[in-house]
Amino acid sequence: MGLCPSTSSGPRSRAAAMNCRAEVLEVSVEGRQVEEAMLAVLHTVLLHRSTGKFHYKKEGTYSIGTVGTQDVDCDFIDFAYVRVSSEELDRALRKAVGEFKPPPCRPQDALRSSGSDGMGQISLEFYQKKKSRWPFSDECIPWELWTIKVNVVNLANEQERQICREKVGEKLCEKIINIVEVMNRHEYLPKMPTQSEVDNVFDTSLKDVQPYLYKISYQITDTLGTSVTTTMRRLIKDTLAL
Amino acid sequence: MDTDLSSQDRKDLDKFIKFFALKTVQVIVQARLGEKICTRSSSSPTGSDWFNLAIKDIPEVTHEAKKALAGQLPAVGRSMCVEISLKTSEGDSMELEIWCLEMNEKCDKEIKVSYTVYNRLSLLLKSLLAITRVTPAYRLSRKQGHEYVILYRIYFGEVQLSGLGEGFQTVRVGTVGTPVGTITLSCAYRINLAFMSTRQFERTPPIMGIIIDHFVDRPYPSSSPMHPCNYRAGEDNGAVYPSVEDSQEVCTTSFSTSPPSQLSSSRLSYQPAALGVGSADMGYPVLFAGGLNAAHPHQLIGPGKEGGVPPVPSQPAHGTQADQERMCTPLDGVHYSAATPSSSEDTETVSNSSEGKCGSPHDLLETIFIRKVGAFVNKPINQVTMANLDIPFAMFAPKNVELEDNDPMKPAFSKDDILPMDLGTFYREFQNPPQLSSLSIDIGAQSMAEDLDSLPEKLAVHEKNVKEFDAFVETLQ
Numbered sequence: 001m002g003l004c005p006s007t008s009s010g011p012r013s014r015a016a017a018m019n020c021r022a023e024v025l026e027v028s029v030e031g032r033q034v035e036e037a038m039l040a041v042l043h044t045v046l047l048h049r050s051t052g053k054f055h056y057k058k059e060g061t062y063s064i065g066t067v068g069t070q071d072v073d074c075d076f077i078d079f080a081y082v083r084v085s086s087e088e089l090d091r092a093l094r095k096a097v098g099e100f101k102p103p104p105c106r107p108q109d110a111l112r113s114s115g116s117d118g119m120g121q122i123s124l125e126f127y128q129k130k131k132s133r134w135p136f137s138d139e140c141i142p143w144e145l146w147t148i149k150v151n152v153v154n155l156a157n158e159q160e161r162q163i164c165r166e167k168v169g170e171k172l173c174e175k176i177i178n179i180v181e182v183m184n185r186h187e188y189l190p191k192m193p194t195q196s197e198v199d200n201v202f203d204t205s206l207k208d209v210q211p212y213l214y215k216i217s218y219q220i221t222d223t224l225g226t227s228v229t230t231t232m233r234r235l236i237k238d239t240l241a242l
Numbered sequence: 243m244d245t246d247l248s249s250q251d252r253k254d255l256d257k258f259i260k261f262f263a264l265k266t267v268q269v270i271v272q273a274r275l276g277e278k279i280c281t282r283s284s285s286s287p288t289g290s291d292w293f294n295l296a297i298k299d300i301p302e303v304t305h306e307a308k309k310a311l312a313g314q315l316p317a318v319g320r321s322m323c324v325e326i327s328l329k330t331s332e333g334d335s336m337e338l339e340i341w342c343l344e345m346n347e348k349c350d351k352e353i354k355v356s357y358t359v360y361n362r363l364s365l366l367l368k369s370l371l372a373i374t375r376v377t378p379a380y381r382l383s384r385k386q387g388h389e390y391v392i393l394y395r396i397y398f399g400e401v402q403l404s405g406l407g408e409g410f411q412t413v414r415v416g417t418v419g420t421p422v423g424t425i426t427l428s429c430a431y432r433i434n435l436a437f438m439s440t441r442q443f444e445r446t447p448p449i450m451g452i453i454i455d456h457f458v459d460r461p462y463p464s465s466s467p468m469h470p471c472n473y474r475a476g477e478d479n480g481a482v483y484p485s486v487e488d489s490q491e492v493c494t495t496s497f498s499t500s501p502p503s504q505l506s507s508s509r510l511s512y513q514p515a516a517l518g519v520g521s522a523d524m525g526y527p528v529l530f531a532g533g534l535n536a537a538h539p540h541q542l543i544g545p546g547k548e549g550g551v552p553p554v555p556s557q558p559a560h561g562t563q564a565d566q567e568r569m570c571t572p573l574d575g576v577h578y579s580a581a582t583p584s585s586s587e588d589t590e591t592v593s594n595s596s597e598g599k600c601g602s603p604h605d606l607l608e609t610i611f612i613r614k615v616g617a618f619v620n621k622p623i624n625q626v627t628m629a630n631l632d633i634p635f636a637m638f639a640p641k642n643v644e645l646e647d648n649d650p651m652k653p654a655f656s657k658d659d660i661l662p663m664d665l666g667t668f669y670r671e672f673q674n675p676p677q678l679s680s681l682s683i684d685i686g687a688q689s690m691a692e693d694l695d696s697l698p699e700k701l702a703v704h705e706k707n708v709k710e711f712d713a714f715v716e717t718l719q
Contacts, residue, residue: 047368051283052294065285068296071278079382082371085296087284173376177413178630180369185414186362208283 020142023182025175029077030164036074037172038097038122041148042216043072043083044176045124046093048183049144050084050211054202056195068207078169081176086209096216097122120220121149126212128190129200140215143188211215245610247421251355253591255420258355260314261292262363263322263343266370266427267307267396268297270324270341274383293364303394306469307609310396318423323402326379327468331388335468337405338379338392339431344401346426348496350419362418366427369416375432377413383471393468406432443523 027036052065068085083090100122126144155161190212193201202210249253272279291297307322315324321344329335353359374380383392403410415427484524704711 020402044372047372048365052283054289054388055287063287064294065287066283066296068281068283068290069368070280071375073278078381080278080375080384082375084283145501176372178378181371183365184369186365186418208285223347 004154016173017174020145021187022147022181023143023178024149025178025193026145026149026151027168027171027175028153029168030155030161031152033074033164033168034100034150034152035094036077037168038095038100038148038150039083040072040074040077040079040081040172041146041175041179042093042097042122042124043090044081044145045181046089046211046214047082047084048179049126050086050089050209051202053204053208054195054198056198060194062192062195065208065210074169076165077172078161078165079172081172084211086206088206089209089211093216096218100220119149119151120149120218122216122218123147124214124216126214128213131200138238143190153163247355249419251719255355255359255422258360259420259425260311262305262367262425263311263316264298264299264304265292265295265367266341266343267322267324268299268303269367269370270326270374271303271394271471272298272300273371273380274326274394276383276386276392278472287447293360295364295367297367299618302469306396306424310398312398314398316343316398316425318345318347320399321345322398325392325397325405326383326471327395327405328379328382328386328390329393329468332392335393337407337432338382339377339429340401340403340406341429342401342427344426344428345423346422348419349421350424351421353419354419357419359420360592363425366416366418366425370427373413373415373429377429378433379431386471392471394471395468403430407434408432411434500505535664 025041028040045071050067052067054062054064056062069079069082070085071079072083098152100120124146125142127140127142130139130141132138153164155164167223190201198204201213203213281298283296284291287294313323314320316473321342323343324342325337326339327335327337377393382390386392410430412428412430412480413434415429418425
């Protein structure tokens with residue numbers, strides 16, 4: 001699949017080329033709200049895309065573990081969301097989101113440009129691995145792509161920040177409803193794999209839950225309009241190119 | 243309509259729908275308790291977690307749900323509804339939300355019951371977990387306390403939305419097609435609360451002055467009583483509800499990786515066959531051990547299949563019991579008496595015996611407290627009678643607290659195991675200490691006269707012992 005191309009095609013057109021489902025969400029937040037807003041969206045998606053651990057028995061049957069959930073209150077947004085009770089998964093998402101830091105707007109640019117400040121987007125992609133014969137490497141075939149576009153705004157005073165807390169909270173509620181709507185369309189999901197194939201469909205590295213294989217990547221556009229594509233080490237590892 | 247459905251599939255489907263309905267009610271009510279919910283993931287199937295989700299069962303809620311269902315299942319024209327409403331401390335109530343579990347006639351004959359329907363119901367429950375946190379009532383429920391509480395009511399039959407006021411909004415949580423109809427889960431919620439921030443509920447009494455048009459008489463007499471969305475684990479009280487173990491069957495699901503059973507949708511944008519995923523042909527796609535009684539949790543259904551379903555313990559009895567009409571929230575060491583349903587309109591009386599953690603077995607304090615663990619601590623809301631208080635600061639325990647006497651001090655994490663009152667009340671009491679008696683005019687005047695009378699005597703004594711006094715002064719220098 002390779003790395004995400006930088007700016008020429010939008011996420012939906014790329015996904016269409018890859019024949020996978022693509023959804024785009026857009027949020028405008030203050031700088032300190034970025035992390036919580038991203039975690040809220042990513043956790044909500046992964047709540048729906050995680051199962052309990054599979055335990056395979058003889059004759060190809062398997063049983064499924066139990067997924068626990070917990071409420072998370074945001075500190076900088078009037079918002080709460082539900083995530084899977086898995087510290088490993090939470091750590092992985094926090095690590096990914098922690099590296100996603102859209103730059104704050106420079107004061108002179110804020111005065112010049114009336115609209116956007118810093119921008120960036122974070123992508124959560126679910127994929128399957130397809131084993132290839134030597135010397136070809138495994139292929140990663142995406143089947144669902146979530147793109148969250150983030151506009152970072154600068155606020156002047158505490159009153160604006162308070163309003164922003166509430167407004168962003170309301171917007172995130174709408175995003176959660178959007179996500180749930182997509183999830184309940186019951187569109188394509190990978191087949192349940194056999195034991196030998198389970199690692200091609202699910203991430204079995206976590207000890208308590210089993211999300212579908214996913215990767216997170218992000219783009220940051222600074223105020224000059226240049227884009228810097230940064231990918232996680234996992235993305236590079238998973239999408240070996242000759 | 244369901245002639246193509248085998249009897250086993252029909253039985254399984256009915257069971258799925260029944261337990262889905264029960265779990266739906268649990269998720270909704272627990273989301274309105276006012277507390278953060280946390281359940282643990284378990285890598286090994288426990289056999290008691292329906293839909294592979296850790297959703298606790300509050301026995302009272304299950305009891306109410308089963309009472310409402312009365313052995314029926316949601317069907318066309320027969321919906322299961324959970325009504326969430328707000329009730330102020332003055333007794334006014336307002337409907338906030340109606341959650342509806344409905345069935346329509348649109349059938350999906352091709353869908354596999356024991357695999358696809360089950361997994362989609364699991365997904366729908368996850369969606370419900372997410373959606374219950376984004377409607378306006380969630381934030382209100384997190385801030386419930388002495389000014390208002392959140393109540394729930396379960397009813398079965400026709401959906402009643404008129405209590406939500408004009409312009410209510412609906413959000414669809416999701417749908418699951420089955421061979422007998424399509425299950426739809428949705429929520430209709432009042433939106434005119436949006437004009438009031440939740441802060442107004444906290445700090446601006448009286449509430450009637452803000453939303454007077456919302457407190458109207460209930461258009462339909464309640465066929466089922468309202469219940470508070472407050473729950474305390476581990477309480478001993480008069481109301482005992484059958485634990486879930488009595489009536490809930492063990493859910494143990496085992497799936498196979500047979501290709502025909504895995505197609506979750508007929509609209510595939512991507513053909514998974516290219517992956518080479520495929521298992522041996524299975525004649526019977528799913529081995530399902532659910533729906534059996536607790537005595538044989540690991541027995542399998544299916545022609546000639548033996549699965550490796552591990553022995554599953556029967557559903558652990560949940561030790562939690564909820565007081566049906568209690569409005570108090572969790573606090574260790576506090577025991578509550580069950581109020582009768584008929585007193586639900588009045589403020590409940592709670593007997594606070596400090597035998598548990600206070601270490602003072604003789605303390606008896608009858609008071610009405612509505613408290614929350616954590617940041618949402620509220621002050622008592624009604625009269626208090628005290629008897630035999632040996633605990634520190636007992637004399638400062640509130641005697642007559644008016645409903646309108648809002649205490650702006652809401653300290654976090656305070657517990658009244660030892661103190662009969664909260665820190666805010668104590669602080670307020672000490673803010674206005676009584677005046678020193680020596681500074682009062684009457685006493686001052688009286689002592690002045692006495693001083694003048696005794697002055698000559700004192701002077702005589704001083705003159706007599708002047709040398710002693712001088713020597714004493716020299717030692718100080």
